[in-house]
Amino acid sequence: MRPIVALTALATVLFAGQAAAQTEARFTDTWLRADHMVDQNYPIDVPEKPGYYRNPILPGYSPDPSIDRVGDAYYMVNSTFAHFPGIPVWKSTDLVNWTQIGNAIDRPGQLDFSGLGVSRGVFAPAISHHDGTFYIVNTCVDCKGQFVITAKDPAGPWSDPTWLPFGGIDPSLFFDKDGRAYITWNDGPIGGSTYDGHRAIWMQEFDPKTLTIAGEKKQIVNGGADFSQKPIWIEGPHIYHINDWYYLMPAEGGTAEGHSQVVFRSKNVWGPYEPWEKNPILTQRDLPRDRANPITSAGHADLIQTPAGEWYAIFLAVRPYGDDLYNTGRETFLLPVKWVDGWPVILDRGKPIPYSEKRPKGLGDAPQANPYHHNVRGYDPMKWLSIRGASDGFLTVSDGGKVMTVKALSQPIGDVNAKPAFVGLRQPSNFTAMDTKVEFSPNEGDRAGLMMVQSDDAWVFCGVTKRNGVSEIALIQRASKDDPRDGVVLNAQTVDAKDGVHVTLGVRREKLYCMYNPAADHMTTDMKRLAWDADATVLSTRKAGGFVGTLIGPYAYSQKP
Incomplete structure (x- = not known):
């Protein structure tokens, strides 16, 4: 599958409780969870x-x-x-x-x-x-x-x-x-x-x-x-x-x-x-x-x-x-x-x-x-981090932090001159996952979902996009500066996104997983696996370089201003 292309311009978000506009992604019930004991083969207690x-x-x-x-x-x-x-x-x-x-x-x-x-x-x-x-x-x-x-x-x-x-x-x-x-x-x-x-x-x-x-x-x-x-x-x-x-x-x-x-x-x-x-x-x-x-x-x-x-x-x-x-x-x-x-x-x-x-x-x-155990729900402006600047140009929060509305910008991850529409929490454990419900109506090449970011050249995206006129749930990865700036599609499935999609992105030590379920199915506990054993080591400091740790959170991007 070909990589998804991306590009647009910075704008402010105006959201007052209405349904998300076409260039906005609405994230609800965002939940970070981490627990070392999730895998009995790696018992730290x-x-x-x-x-x-x-x-x-x-x-x-x-x-x-x-x-x-x-x-x-x-x-x-x-x-x-x-x-x-x-x-x-x-x-x-x-x-x-x-x-x-x-x-x-x-x-x-x-x-x-x-x-x-x-x-x-x-x-x-x-x-x-x-x-x-x-x-x-x-x-x-x-x-x-x-x-x-x-x-x-x-x-x-x-x-x-x-x-x-x-x-x-x-x-x-x-x-x-x-x-x-x-x-x-x-x-x-x-x-x-x-x-x-x-x-x-x-x-x-x-x-x-x-x-x-x-x-x-x-x-x-x-x-x-x-x-x-x-x-x-x-x-x-x-x-x-x-x-x-x-x-x-x-x-x-x-x-x-x-x-x-x-x-x-x-x-x-x-x-x-x-x-x-x-x-x-x-x-x-x-x-x-x-x-x-x-x-x-x-x-x-x-x-x-x-x-x-x-x-x-x-x-x-x-x-x-x-x-x-x-x-x-x-x-x-x-x-x-x-x-x-x-x-x-x-x-x-x-x-x-x-x-x-x-x-x-x-x-x-x-x-x-x-x-060794973390359970964080919703948005706290003190702890959520954006890249190279404040998030108030693309992020609006409502309902006590339970709803995050992200303006899809044309400033992509991977461009050091960009301030992408991304906010994230620190990955606190080798066993960490984030869940959310994303509502987004993508145009061709747009995307919105969850992203794990280690650097401009090392990140993983799991979310909604549109390619060749078809709405999909896609797992996209950039493993190094040698990959296309917009990443490589590792897997994708057609998805009915009209009522939103439940998305989970997580890691189990060196393994990365991406799961989803259309909201219309009303079965958030019965998630479908888009990937279960993908390579999470691309997000390691040893491979990605630099001095930071991985952030995980919502990301939205539009090909058109």
Whole structure:
């Protein structure tokens, strides 16, 4: 079957409860569900037990965590790259249960993601609090570089960016006990790189009142913990002043299976910083790849101390379902930190990251939301993400979030200059599905349904279309940049779509399935299989590339404006 061609123009949606127009798709009863126990051949069951929590604390696409504590509350942020709204802000009182309270990038005028690939945009935000003000420093890759935003309330509103005049990525603020502030970041070393992945950590003083940097910048680490080993991609630095020592803690080894966390210390904030002889203080790269239920690629950590004096680390890691294959992206984990001879250790070398660990002392025992089971119905504007811009140009929501009406645009998935009519939720598990009822009257080449998106070049669509004058339910896939931009039709069946079609799109680890049932049949529990064992690995980070995780949600597209 030939690929479906697609193209149209941006317009606003006007929907006030009437039936969807011909260029609109109406989605009702949209339901995201995920459960590791759906397949008994892959049994991960970590029951909640008193005094323990379960990892990950943020399942699905929640990379590059940064944390700060203000009084009894903890605040955390993550990367979102070219998705919008950007930089989710989370709050917790126990380090285990997290509630999203806002997004730091929630106005289109703050950052412009136009023309950016999905894995460009905002990298590795770092949150800090000082003297009644919250700060986030961040890099907008390929969109003006380093910036700082501020807020009095972490829920927002956050300020427009103030741009900072230095290159590199991964800036982080450190406020010392004397009130002085410093910013550290990753950039190329003095004299240039001598091998691939050769980077350095830099530092400069920061004025929190004027949001400017001043004085001379200084390279404080060249290469990594052991330069003789040609360490790669030293990044994500954080500084802490603990007792009489300044600790510098960056990630090292790249964000894949070689990822790790290392630590340096000095008596002076400017160094010289000496590495610990027993680095790394967190890694999984030395463990057998064929171990059961592995957690891999751990690093990019940040430390926090509880009021009881305990130290904890948040960090990113992944849960692969195969040989370095995962579609969920990098997730946020939590582990206690122990101190060995004056050095922080997140995890002993050679030990696997545990799925369950003891809770922090004195922070309560509120039941933890199960990280292995998700049941989300309807639309929440704080959590649903669009690509390269706000969704208010094509999306209207009614009936308390139960109805999502999407204007079918001519801006398709796969075009980095487009803002497609797509909104999605993060895939939280290796067993995830979304159900919806879609009502759509397609013209030739139009389509509306559910889509799983990993990148501009890696996505899967399951929904209604029209080809050669015939309405169909179709499974369409783009597996790489070598495929046509509009994808390849894997399977299609004629369907009576006049009363809408129930659609399910889901994954079981490496297997992808697409099911449907015409609404006129009134048998939503008796779905027909358009595909049951299609290849879901095309949505894995290893094959698709980039730094994000898969999103799943409604998509609508029209060939004609």
